[in-house]
Amino acid sequence: MKYPFNEVEPKWRKYWEDNEVYKTDMSDVEKAIYTLVMFIYPSGSKLHCGHWYNYGPTDSWARFKKLQGNNVFEPIGYDAFGLPAENYAIKTGIHPYDSTMQNIEDIRRQLKEMGCMYDWNAELKTCVPEYYKWNQWLFLQMYQRGLAYRKKAPVNWDPVDQTVLANEQVLPDGTAERSGARVEKKMLSQWFFKITDYADELLGDLDNIDWPEKTKLMQTNWIGKSVGTQVEFKVEGFDEIIKVFTTRPDTLFGVTYVVIAPENEFVGKFTTAENKTQVAKYVEDVQSLSEIDRTSTTKEKTGVPTGTYAINPVNGEKVPIWVGDYVLASYGTGCVMAVPAHDERDFEFAKKYQLPVRKVILEEGTEPEAELTEAFTAPGTMINSGQFDGLDSVEGKEKISDYLEENKQGERQTNFRLRDWLISRQRYWGTPIPIVHCDSCGEVPIELDQLPVELPYDVDFSLGSGSPLAREEDFINTKCPKCGKDAKRDPDTMDTFVDSSWYYLRYPNPNYNEGMFDKERANNWTPVNMYVGGAEHATMHLLYARFIHKFLRDIGMVNSDEPFAKLIHQGTITNNGAKMSKSKGNVVNPDDFIVDYGSDVFRMYLMFMGPYELGGDWSDKGIVGVDRFANRTYVLFKDYEGIAKTAKSPDKFDLASLSETEKSVYRKVNQSVEKYAEELEHFRFNTAVAVMMELINELSKNIADCRDELKVYALERFATLLGPVAPHLAEEVWQTIGKEKSLFEAPVYYDVDKDALTVDSVTIAVQVQGKLRAKIDMPVDSAEEAVKEVVWADDKVKAHTDGKTVVKEIYVKNKIYNIVVR
């Protein structure tokens, strides 16, 4: 007999859908659990193994929670805006809206075949005005508070296609993915969200969320908080002051030159007439380098002197001002003080250009006169530092900062590596930015009651210069909301990460029209209890969503600080060690396995492969094992068809009344229920499946010799364990033994009989010198004396201790007895 999955699976999916088994009652918040996977990008390709690996196990967790009696909400939706659809349109002429909608239809059908308990009433797509209207609303809320602003910023410019590229479209060698042209940096006016205002809170609140440590660390590094001091250097012959940021004010007496970034406005100003040609040429050379070449750490640092001198505020010393490519224009003030003795980069630069190296921090155990062969960057004792000599440099940091602040020559400052979020894209397929540019009034926001600014359908989205919307006369030309004169709409669209920064708040009320989302309902259901998605989003989506959530809190839309209380990353499934991708042609198609084994088996096999967070290399070698398990399970239940109708199981059995075989079955069932729950709770699906395999091994051996009540007891519990990981099969066997209602319609999860877990005898390992020599069975919790007697009666123990002196005997209750001899 073979498990007829191709009849059973569609049958139950139809039942679930017809009876709306997975529709969540959003008003019941008592035991509410919100489980979410990162929504899906509706591309033209089919669901691949990665999707299954993400969604299947997460759904199993959600189902587990449902069986345990929680009101579980598990939605799915489509991240429907974005570049791939637009590029596809450019290639084929098929409109992004049409292809996206078609893809959503296809993907929905495939998702339904997986058999996840998605609440299809809560489906969401971001490319419809009902959704993106609220992106615009959000934008305007930020604009009003100065958190959305426009400034000139360098963008990736493709000189062949005449367009701006996203970072992802630039290959590691600095050429464009599409045209192959060398990408240039170009200054363009761009919209930004001021995420830096939230930098400190985004960092601090990482302590309050249950996320993988490595993800929190990545965000910590990305935010890059650094505490230091801004120091002011006067410039000889100029009124301007150079401000530099340093984390090492204790090394201020060791400054031997100052460096400014090539892009810094001071470059032109401070360069003397005799250095002008050289500096101008240098700046031009640097700018012609690609971003990659420019920032490569292996590249040798270069620079030229401006001919002008700065004055060190603490000792009045004149130091040369250089222009150097190792200083970033975008961090701090774009100017740094150079202390070659105590900074590796400065040391390297100083050696190359024969600039002086002055030691001001003494390493313990070294001589002040000893020449440095490399920069000494650790703390030490201050020398050559005037009144600060002899201080420990950690203390000196504070003392010098105090001194600078007292003398108004600097102040303590905290800098962040995090930059504001550039959200404008010169692309068609996205949310239009709700701003009008008027010659008289400047930037004018659209009135809230005029939203949405609809994305026009009939546009020429083929590549040309700048944003496609800029060429659409009907769209771009409008009247200024303020003065009524002719004006132009902003031609850009928003980064799709804006869409995904708040979608989880709309799932509980996807058709809400009164606002972005129903505040009360969102607050009842968020933060999301369990969020599952790829680790590649660590510093993008997962940071942006936290930022937007905090902003929404500040304008009174939500009452929590964080969007996702718990986060788990699924691992990556590779094929022959490489990431699966269409271009490599190594994508494993799940459909082939669904046809041969069914969706439950495929899902279970993915879970059984290994630890969820690790992923692994794809191999179909073991799937027959899981298939055998499913078949054996089906056959076992078939043997007891209808048994639950004739026999009822008690909540628990009295151990003393059971035969040895029954006791063994009873124990195994209870052990399994307990272990399984522990494993599934923590996303350890591989071992959860193993628990069930052990259980069926026990049942196929011994269940026949049990009384009917115990058979029912064992089978109904086994069925509930199957529920989360093999939902179709579970429903089927549940029905087979005679249960009237669907398992998920009337969720059941059984308590463990703790008495069944306690065993009356244990095997104790007997060791001599830590080496296993014997195993003895003893009553549980035996006293040392009793164990000792049995141990010393053992022949092997005698053989290994014969003629030796016993030094020590160690007894660990119920575990080991170790004898140390000499």
Place this chain on the structure above:
RNA sequence: GCCGAAGUGGCGGAAUUGGUAGACGCGCCAGACUCAAAAUCUGGUAUGGGUUAACCAUGUGCCGGUUCGAGUCCGGCCUUCGGUACCA
């Protein structure tokens, strides 16, 4: 370079706080069923030695340490994978 994770049989992988290494599955071997094969079921399966049983030795990337006892803790390496790229 820096940060993080992982290295366990032929293979995927198990192993609460240091306490019987190899659960579970694949594969392989043997047997049952069969005219035969497939499927299914039963048993065996870390490596080396051993009169093939008993038993002995070795064994969790490498070298060393702590401990009665280390896959697990400590120090130093090696390899693979992910993140990041001069952030002063």
